[in-house]
Amino acid sequence: MHLEIINTGTELLLGNTLNTHLAYLGENLLPLGLRVDRQLCIPDGDIIRTALLETVGRADIVIVTGGLGPTSDDITREITAGLLGLPLVENAEVFDRIQERLRRRHREMNTNTRRQAMVPSGSIVLHNDHGTAPGLYFPPLPMPENPAVTSPHIFLLPGPPRELKPMFTDAVEPLLRSICAGRTKLAQMRNFHICGLGESEVARTVETALLALGDDIEIGYCARLSEVIVRVIGNAEQLEAARMIIAASFPMRFFAENEQTMEETVVELLKKFGRTVATAESCTGGMIANRITNVPGASSVLNEAYVTYANDAKISLLGVPPALLAEHGAVSHEVCEAMAKGCLERTGATYALSATGIAGPDGGSEEKPVGTVFIGVAAHDNHPPTVEKHFLNLDRLSFKQAASILALDLLRRRLVHPQSTVG
Amino acid sequence: MHLEIINTGTELLLGNTLNTHLAYLGENLLPLGLRVDRQLCIPDGDIIRTALLETVGRADIVIVTGGLGPTSDDITREITAGLLGLPLVENAEVFDRIQERLRRRHREMNTNTRRQAMVPSGSIVLHNDHGTAPGLYFPPLPMPENPAVTSPHIFLLPGPPRELKPMFTDAVEPLLRSICAGRTKLAQMRNFHICGLGESEVARTVETALLALGDDIEIGYCARLSEVIVRVIGNAEQLEAARMIIAASFPMRFFAENEQTMEETVVELLKKFGRTVATAESCTGGMIANRITNVPGASSVLNEAYVTYANDAKISLLGVPPALLAEHGAVSHEVCEAMAKGCLERTGATYALSATGIAGPDGGSEEKPVGTVFIGVAAHDNHPPTVEKHFLNLDRLSFKQAASILALDLLRRRLVHPQSTVG
Numbered sequence: 001m002h003l004e005i006i007n008t009g010t011e012l013l014l015g016n017t018l019n020t021h022l023a024y025l026g027e028n029l030l031p032l033g034l035r036v037d038r039q040l041c042i043p044d045g046d047i048i049r050t051a052l053l054e055t056v057g058r059a060d061i062v063i064v065t066g067g068l069g070p071t072s073d074d075i076t077r078e079i080t081a082g083l084l085g086l087p088l089v090e091n092a093e094v095f096d097r098i099q100e101r102l103r104r105r106h107r108e109m110n111t112n113t114r115r116q117a118m119v120p121s122g123s124i125v126l127h128n129d130h131g132t133a134p135g136l137y138f139p140p141l142p143m144p145e146n147p148a149v150t151s152p153h154i155f156l157l158p159g160p161p162r163e164l165k166p167m168f169t170d171a172v173e174p175l176l177r178s179i180c181a182g183r184t185k186l187a188q189m190r191n192f193h194i195c196g197l198g199e200s201e202v203a204r205t206v207e208t209a210l211l212a213l214g215d216d217i218e219i220g221y222c223a224r225l226s227e228v229i230v231r232v233i234g235n236a237e238q239l240e241a242a243r244m245i246i247a248a249s250f251p252m253r254f255f256a257e258n259e260q261t262m263e264e265t266v267v268e269l270l271k272k273f274g275r276t277v278a279t280a281e282s283c284t285g286g287m288i289a290n291r292i293t294n295v296p297g298a299s300s301v302l303n304e305a306y307v308t309y310a311n312d313a314k315i316s317l318l319g320v321p322p323a324l325l326a327e328h329g330a331v332s333h334e335v336c337e338a339m340a341k342g343c344l345e346r347t348g349a350t351y352a353l354s355a356t357g358i359a360g361p362d363g364g365s366e367e368k369p370v371g372t373v374f375i376g377v378a379a380h381d382n383h384p385p386t387v388e389k390h391f392l393n394l395d396r397l398s399f400k401q402a403a404s405i406l407a408l409d410l411l412r413r414r415l416v417h418p419q420s421t422v423g
Numbered sequence: 424m425h426l427e428i429i430n431t432g433t434e435l436l437l438g439n440t441l442n443t444h445l446a447y448l449g450e451n452l453l454p455l456g457l458r459v460d461r462q463l464c465i466p467d468g469d470i471i472r473t474a475l476l477e478t479v480g481r482a483d484i485v486i487v488t489g490g491l492g493p494t495s496d497d498i499t500r501e502i503t504a505g506l507l508g509l510p511l512v513e514n515a516e517v518f519d520r521i522q523e524r525l526r527r528r529h530r531e532m533n534t535n536t537r538r539q540a541m542v543p544s545g546s547i548v549l550h551n552d553h554g555t556a557p558g559l560y561f562p563p564l565p566m567p568e569n570p571a572v573t574s575p576h577i578f579l580l581p582g583p584p585r586e587l588k589p590m591f592t593d594a595v596e597p598l599l600r601s602i603c604a605g606r607t608k609l610a611q612m613r614n615f616h617i618c619g620l621g622e623s624e625v626a627r628t629v630e631t632a633l634l635a636l637g638d639d640i641e642i643g644y645c646a647r648l649s650e651v652i653v654r655v656i657g658n659a660e661q662l663e664a665a666r667m668i669i670a671a672s673f674p675m676r677f678f679a680e681n682e683q684t685m686e687e688t689v690v691e692l693l694k695k696f697g698r699t700v701a702t703a704e705s706c707t708g709g710m711i712a713n714r715i716t717n718v719p720g721a722s723s724v725l726n727e728a729y730v731t732y733a734n735d736a737k738i739s740l741l742g743v744p745p746a747l748l749a750e751h752g753a754v755s756h757e758v759c760e761a762m763a764k765g766c767l768e769r770t771g772a773t774y775a776l777s778a779t780g781i782a783g784p785d786g787g788s789e790e791k792p793v794g795t796v797f798i799g800v801a802a803h804d805n806h807p808p809t810v811e812k813h814f815l816n817l818d819r820l821s822f823k824q825a826a827s828i829l830a831l832d833l834l835r836r837r838l839v840h841p842q843s844t845v846g
Contacts, residue, residue: 013459014612015449016645016654019442022464026438036436041445041462189437222439231439279730285716286709289730293708294820296784304736306729307702307712313727313770347736361719397717 033184066159068133081120085144280343283357318342336374456607489582491556493535504543508567703766706780741765759797
């Protein structure tokens with residue numbers, strides 16, 4: 001089944017709005033055995049006619065996004081109906097839903113909003129629970145200008161992601177399942193997340209074993225900040241075998257699957273063990289606490305956190321000895337350890353994470369260049385504190401992101417393999 | 424000038440990697456008077472031939488991304504050369520640069536990496552300072568199979584954004600300037616950021632005045648979390664006039680232009696006035712401090728910050744009276760004000776920001792549903808503290824983002840118009 005996506009929207013081509021539809025649809029079509037063969041992005045307006053005509057005879061399924069709204073450049077519905085020779089008829093149910101939606105917002109129906117209730121005869125309405133414009137599905141039809149050729153299955157979906165996503169799940173997916181029944185080979189994708197190793201090292205370690213799982217298995221690697229994602233496409237058994245290979249190859253470094261983040265992994269472990277964490281951040285400036293508190297239910301594992309940017313704050317809030325700061329500087333193994341220990345003592349948390357480094361662009365020296373960072377963990381677990389030194393030669397924001405994921409990973413390793421993190 | 428982009432990369436179509444090239448290129452082509460007329464995304468492999476052929480006779484300029492690397496599916500260079508009938512010749516300078524790059528990483532040249540030094544004769548090398556694969560520029564040439572037709576200007580750029588972006592600025596932009604000289608009407612785009620008003624209210628207030636600036640002016644609106652961006656495309660005088668209209672219409676709410684963020688605006692103001700800020704965050708969990716410390720030089724305006732998630736932390740770190748918590752609850756006007764005042768006293772900062780609310784998904788009640796948030800500011804500026812209540816009916820992460828920008832905006836207004844924030 002050849003599938004194409006057409007994204008309409010001048011704002012996408014001007015760069016004001018990032019096109020997230022392709023990534024969302026690509027990821028959600030794969031479990032149906034479908035891949036996106038082509039994706040085209042065009043401005044609002046009449047060019048949608050040309051783009052749709054190009055797919056006839058080439059594509060089995062076409063998904064169009066955008067251009068269903070009430071403004072004058074929203075003409076996807078009218079153009080598609082015209083191309084297939086279908087008259088537009090006002091649909092009473094759609095009309096009522098639009099009116100009800102407007103009423104709740106104390107707004108009046110006008111000519112423009114009413115136009116959204118026009119439905120091409122022969123198409124199927126995909127109701128929109130998060131906006132006024134409904135989606136539409138057109139089953140294959142003989143093309144008016146050449147009846148020997150049949151149009152693809154055409155889906156018209158609204159542009160705003162918060163409207164498109166639920167419509168895809170609720171209405172498009174079931175239709176695609178019946179369209180594809182028996183015609184596609186169901187594949188599954190799983191992403192395995194590994195922290196603290198390079199892409200080539202990961203590939204070298206597991207590629208041979210993964211490829212031996214079958215001729216049809218597909219492997220991909222994606223390097224992120226301090227993280228490598230191994231993407232495996234195959235059947236359920238192959239994916240389970242891949243998981244075992246990766247877990248055995250990187251017992252300390254493999255931390256999550258699919259969309260699970262490092263902070264979700266850490267919060268899950270803390271909850272499971274009934275533990276708490278506090279943070280004492282210098283160079284990461286609150287990012288570690290921010291990531292932890294992004295996870296729902298984080299309040300059960302984090303009571304408080306400190307950002308101690310200035311030396312005075314490290315002394316007064318964490319009890320770092322002034323002599324230590326004077327002797328070793330704020331960016332040092334010794335101060336990082338003292339920050340973690342002070343944070344542990346003052347908060348009563350089970351674990352304390354610390355980070356001190358030079359995020360840049362200024363503040364580096366020959367001995368401690370921009371990118372130098374120490375991360376530390378102290379714990380009430382009968383093991384001494386651990387401090388690691390990293391060098392992250394990145395822009396300021398990426399430095400903070402990489403340092404915070406490495407700090408969270410240090411805590412994760414301390415939670416699951418405490419002895420492995422101790423010098 | 425008709426311009427098209429072709430993005431190659433199976434990972435883009437599978438949804439593993441978000442395609443950010445279109446937004447980047449769209450935004451950076453506009454100042455040259457160029458707009459992206461079509462953007463196509465296709466998998467790695469031979470389909471690039473078909474895609475390139477389709478642009479011949481339609482496009483003046485084609486920018487292709489991806490497929491220049493060392494692996495077997497990287498064949499953009501070979502296919503383009505074949506299409507234009509150009510033989511590939513090893514380029515000594517490119518070879519040396521690749522070898523030098525590999526040497527620094529202690530790696531050896533092999534057949535695959537060496538292939539990247541092959542350059543189609545007649546094309547111009549765009550050196551890559553951030554990777555091994557160089558970019559290429561092909562001036563228009565008669566097509567071998569039909570010499571009456573001329574190929575478009577073709578640019579081949581590497582897929583990784585950190586390689587593509589500097590290459591675009593350093594090499595592609597100057598070439599495009601000379602290609603476009605006198606053939607495009609230079610347009611400029613400016614984005615105006617407004618905090619705390621709705622999209623329709625912003626549009627209603629300024630649209631008539633903005634449209635009166637000329638027939639050729641283009642206006643767009645983009646609603647973000649707690650923020651509306653007004654996009655104006657026009658000439659330099661029109662953009663300056665637009666700025667004055669927007670500044671006069673929203674004297675309190677217009678806070679930045681183009682890519683400047685709220686946190687950059689706030690840090691700039693604090694530096695300018697020689698002031699400091701400390702934060703006392705509950706529901707935002709460190710995001711406010713994290714945003715402030717994303718700005719280079721933030722250490723001159725922020726010494727310390729607190730995340731006080733638990734009531735005990737609010738009492739011990741900020742001195743919030745336990746009776747206040749018992750009487751009004753942690754999510755209340757009174758506690759928000761006490762957090763800001765306590766933070767101000769204990770840190771010695773000039774300004775203290777506080778936030779307390781219910782991020783969800785759990786923890787709401789009938790009286791204080793999920794989404795309720797209080798933000799507060801206290802200052803050594805002879806004005807009493809200010810507390811604002813907002814209701815942000817959003818998912819957890821969006822709630823944190825919206826609450827943190829509203830808190831930063833409260834500080835911004837306090838800095839520029841202190842009396843306006845005082846009830």
